Amino acid sequence: MSSRTTKLLFMLPALIVLAVFFVYPIALTFYYSFTDFTGVGTPEYAGLKNYDRIMSRSRYPEALKVTILFTLIVVTVQTLAGLFIATLLQRLPAVRNFARAALFTPAMMSFVIVGYLWQFIYSPFNGGLNALLTSVGLESLTRAWLGDPSTALFAIAIAHVWMFTGYTTAIFLAGYANIPGDIEEAGKLEGANSLQRFWYLELPLLAPSVTINVMLSTIGTLKTFELPFIMTKGGPDGATRTLSLEIIENLFGAYKFGFASSLSIVMLVIVIIVAFVQNKFLRGREDNMS
């Protein structure tokens, strides 16, 4: 681009919107995080009390641990599943459009309905999953999936992945669409098989889609609270209590807006660190590959 002024003009509308709708509210939140604000009325200054509490109670580091584990599971499974399905669909033009639209339908349902449906699947009484395990002779594995602290987080992660794999697949398919046809043709002419084409030609060219997918799902999953809220309320006994759920619980019913603000600031700092590291790593990888 030629000049700084032009660049600024291009970015100006977005900058104004981001400043008004995000920078200003986040600055307010930062201020509230040092108060005992209840969400209405005038806040009173409370010093570092909110942050002190986050540090001194074991439940917040535990919630952070749950959040990170949940994010790791979701991002890994969702990215790999999306990449696998998109690669398949890329090779199967006949079903591509239908499958892409169909994989999107879970995301079209509200979280309430998704939570409700999966509770039936995981139910200890004639639940779909237990019935399936029993029918294939694995009765010993049946359990109350959402009630067992060792499986509850995984069970919710699967529901989450089920809901959002359509997104990941669509992004990878858009990435595939950006790969020039002649490169693929050249690969075929040189006799590369499907797996070789994927590994040596497509995957490097998909690097930008990998970046977008990993970063979007990481940030999105770090702030999600809906499925844990609906399916387990953070239970059993804290096993699925994520940081965002902690924030919501401090707002709903407890009206600790100030404290929720300080938790949000902690979460935003974590997101910025994660985004910074991922951005550096993934973009570096893009540069190496292209």
Place this chain on the structure above:
Amino acid sequence: MLRSLFTTSVIALAAATAASAETVLDVTAWKGNEAEPAGMAEVIALFEAANPDIKVELTYISRSDTDVIIPPRLQGGNPPDVMMVDMPLTKVWGDAGLLVDWGTDAEWYGRVPEGLQSAITIDGAAYVMPLEVIGMGLFANSDLLAQAGITEAPKTIEALKAACGALSAAGINPMLMTSGYPSALFTIANGLEAATTPVEDLGNGNARFVDDAGFSAALDTFRELAAADCFDPQQMAGVDPWSTALSEFQAGNFAMLPQGAWNIGSFSQNPDLNFTFGPIPSASGAGVAADLFGFGWGISTGSEHQEAAKTFVAFWSQPENLQILLDAESAYSPFEDGGSGTPALAADYDAARAAGGIRNYPFSVGQWPGALDGEMQNAMTGFLLNLDQDNSDILVRWDETVEDNI
């Protein structure tokens, strides 16, 4: 002349019509939709007929959305005229000066029974006019009990244990003592009955749960029920109290469930389900009627139609108007001269109330902080997962939460 007279009168008539329809009340509530009609539409129609100069526009906002949608409107200086509130909301909004104080000399205030009166009064101010008190107790499937040879829903712990034994011997699942709310409700009800310290002191830090023999005994009782085959604790930890548990009871797969009377309506939808609603079984013999003060109306200080709003709210305090809501909700009137809307199948609960078994649910009357509600439910789920825990391990968690919220 005639023409101008005619014109004048048309204008005057138009002006009069405009003036008479001038006041439009913006009312928000988490009742009055298709799923929970609560008689809202009928009472509002009656009100509009009695007050032709006031029009009511009711907006349904679910209870959890209320926490999200209303505070921005209050902060932005554009609040609804009348809002449905419960005690936690009344406390926060009242303290911030956003609700009109009726004064303790208001007509309806004098008709609220003493126990509830003190509970809904915050620092001498009456911000909320209560609409209903609703029971929380034990649902019992009469047919399943009969199959095990039991004729009457249990009211004592001993009777409950005996019933569990008979039911499981007959191959029937006795009880949905699920994670979260049902377990907490059962324990709180028994704890309140046996508590050795005043209830409000436990919520304000003046006394501690861990020192209270009554709550410790309630946990012992809970453990004994598991031992008496009332429920499988590991399994119950995985049952959602708000969806799976309700459909399991409704489908007739379990004999008993601790839950709120607001489920009576949907349970009655299954014509094959014969059930009763009674008090939570307890040591004393009569059972505990755990009354929940549900919700009431609050008026915004920012409302431009405060007089009309007061007329509207006061209209609901008249027994004949309120009865419509009570019938739809299976609830009790919060007023001394009011009736009840419970059907015959809740006769046991009615009897327990009459026998002095009422224990106000401490969260609904602002005696315990809201955050403790969630922590108690969490801790009870933890208890289901490991019944070998010391009682004090559970009780200390409650005390810590109280400490964090005073």
Place this chain on the structure above:
Amino acid sequence: MTKHNIRTSIGNIFVLLLVFVMLVPVIYMILMSFRTGEEIAADPLGMPSGLFLGNYINTLESMNYFRSVANSVGITLSVTVIVAFVGSLAAYPLARSTNAWGRAFIMLVALGLATPAFVTITPIYVIFRQVGLLDNYVGIILAFTALNLPLAVFFYVGFIGAIPRDLEEAAKLDNCTDFQVFWHVIRPLLGPATATLSLFVMLMVWNDFTYPLLLLTDPDKFTVMISVYRFVGNHNIEPDLLFPAAVLGSLPLLIIFVIFQRRIVSGVTAGAVK
């Protein structure tokens, strides 16, 4: 049949099976919506005994359905177009320069993506009330545009980064202005990215009910989710009300998606022709 054909057929069957597994819960939801409350109560997992349309008639009768669908379509499409334009415009210089300011902007965008909803909701209401944007289509479109903009910028930075620079260089030699380069060279290549982004934005805008509930008060302006959930309640689980409402709420969007599929395909083709 050649070996290649056999492999393609096996692949197709595998994908269709996968799609079916993914769709089982959706199919379950649709089946449930045709059952009566009593049927569901007695056996939550059973099949409908017949086509019971009562749920739908109830739900349709009690809401201003078609008006609200029109509102949702208008709001959703406006937001999608504005977000795509403003987002790609900002992303273009960001993708092409890697100086410190650009990186700071990207971090700002990440911050926007991560901001919890409760942080923005009160400031938006207070600002809109001051400038008179309450109960106004412009207001709700602006709010949704803002909420989706971080996603759009982020998305486009990634995809523009993958476009080779030589095409722009050629256009610049022809004395095109930066905007002309953006409009005639970059924008056409963003077809697949825009199509995918639009799906995400449409889904978010269509399904949200917090902002319409907060910013709109006139029932004639309500979106379909508001008119659906107003009667059911978004946290109430009464299957005979919840499921038809969910189906009625999502059906128009599904139809738009099916129509939109053609656009995606043409977007992809446009990208491939260059």
